[in-house]
Amino acid sequence: MNGRQKVVCAVLVGVGSFGCMDRTISPVVREDFEPATLLREDVPTYPEWAIEQGVGDTVGVQVLVGVDSTMKALWFERPARHQDFDSAVAQALRKSRWNPAKSQGNPVESWCSKRYVFEL
Secondary structure: OOOOOEEEEOOOEEOOOOOOOOOOOOOOOOOOEEOOEEEEOOOOOOOHHHHHHOOOEEEEEEEEEOOOOOEEEEEEEEOOOOHHHHHHHHHHHHHOEEEOEEEOOEEEOEEEEEEEEEEO
């Protein structure tokens, strides 16, 4: 990351362990549920053309975190105006590693929301 770019990321929010085929996300309120958390986050690369042109953007995603600590699926709930930002976020999330969510002490897949704000 050069000195001119800054990527601000919102806090990861664990939202539960369910299929979510309709992409509807609602928090699971259970005492025995622990949401997924980030172990190692790869930071998205700010597109070079966007730096040169002073362009920023915001990307909102929902990530399906697998029991093996990797991203299993990705859904863009708020895609960027420019595809390069979406691609940078997807690439970073593929490299990131997570502590999977737990239900009754056992690892389970879960959906999490994350927002990336690219600003100079």
